[in-house]
Amino acid sequence: GKSDLSRLRITRVQLYDTFVQHWLGVNKRRLQDNKLDRDNQVALEGLLEDGFELNGIRFQQYLAAAIFREQEGRPVVDYIQRRDGSSWKAKFFGTDPDISLLRGASLLSRVGTQHRFVHRSILEYFYSCIIYGPGDRREEFDPHLCSNSSSIGDHPLSQRNLVTEPSIIQFLSERVQLCQGFKQQLLAFIEQSKTDGRASCAAANAITILVKAGVSFHNADLRGIRVPGADLSGG
Structure with a gap:
């Protein structure tokens, strides 16, 4: 009834998760129905065997990460094979x-030599998935994720201030x-x-994300934490 609908709260990230899966599924079926040349057919069979949707998601996540790493998040990638092939x-x-x-099945547009995600929010969504995505739904916290201090600098949350x-x-x-x-992973970083x-x-x-999520720190021991540039407003 109406009361059931009022309790149904779908977040934006869930909508994007669902939309991306649907988009990749539609494009997978399109490729399966098309007559491809031998090289593309062999490539498609390999992608299908390994999980087409999973590879499509990873492709777009890695592209989003590269755009932020190499271009400071500027969305347009200019590519000419002869110039940029290496x-x-x-x-x-x-x-x-x-x-x-994978590129043809992704949420990308092309005008001439310029490629970009179809909307800025898609780029931002895939970058967020590099940090934690729909395939990372571990309900149990894995302490090894945060215990190796030598690799903390390599973690996506260490790459830039997301404020x-x-x-x-x-x-x-x-x-x-x-x-x-x-x-739990974010609390461990703090x-x-x-x-x-x-x-x-x-x-x-981590603390910026948690405050935005409405997590309370009223009874937490925050003495000695180092959180330069964190945004603690709006919690």
Whole structure:
């Protein structure tokens, strides 16, 4: 009834999860129905065997991460094979059949030599999934994710201060509400920052995400945490 509908709350991140899966499923069936040349058919069969949707999601996640890493989040990637064939861009826009099939099935648009995600929010969604995505729904917290301090600098949360990316923060705050394991991982980064300065960027992002998600820190021991640039407003 009406009261049931009023209790149904679908978050934006859930809508994007569902939309991406649907988009990739439709494009998988399109490719299966098309008559492909031998190289593309072999590539498609390999992708199907390995999980077409999974590979499509990874392709777009890695592209989003590369756009933020290599271009500071500027969305348009200009690619010319002769000029850029040995650059980072070739992993996503080169002529390899696997790449071509995944690119064609992705939420990308092309005008001439310029490629981009069809909307800025799609780029931001896939970047958020690098940090924690729909395939990471571990309800049990894995302490090994945060215990190796030598790799903390390599974690996606350590790569940039996300305060300037409110849409990414929003996606991740909604993921916190869905996934207890992610919440515990973020809390562990904050705790680690007390004794490891290398965790400070990840901790700042973590507490920003948790505050946005409505997590209360009223009874938490926050003495000694290092969270430079964190946004603690709106909690």
